[in-house]
Amino acid sequence: MPLVSAGSTATTEGFGVAVTREETSWRCALLAPELLDDLDGVITALRRVATAGPVFGLVAVDDEFFVIVRPIPGGAALLLSDATAGLDYDIAADVLDLLQVPIPEDDDVDDDPWPEGDLTLLADLGVGEQEMQLIVDEVDLYPDEQLAMIAQRCGFGDQFAAVLEKA
Secondary structure, three states, rough: OOOOOOOOOOOOOEEEEEEEEOOOEEEEEOOHHHHHOOHHHHHHHHHHHOOOOEEEEEEEEEEOOEEEEEEEEEEEEEEEEOHHHHHOOOHHHHHHHHHOOOOOHHHHHOOOOEEEEEOOOOOOOOHHHHHHHHHHOOOOOHHHHHHHHHHHHHHHHHHHHHHHHHO
């Protein structure tokens, strides 16, 4: 899992999904693949979505970790499922930077992964802090499986699965 430098032709594997809800209707749309390395780009793309309801992004990177991004006035609520990913991935390092959390030291990588950010950022949509912590702690699951659990709990599991089939 090497860090992809700006001049590299390697690409980060994974996906990003923009999720919106208008009244009782959920919609999911794939984000551009280049946003997997660009937290500011994800936030900007989500801010451009025109809806009266909630908007957030679910990003899974290299079968290693996920990021949830929810624009809020004056910034974004963020959740990074594995803070140690900040050592190897630009988007994870950017999340930690915005959260004003230092990137873990190499010595910390031997420890179990831990989340950083707001475990309550989807509480109003059906996934409370304790349930989010349980999902994040399920290290036997891949990030896409963890995000599918979150989607199911919030009520847009079918829409999430359908958009991933197109990826």
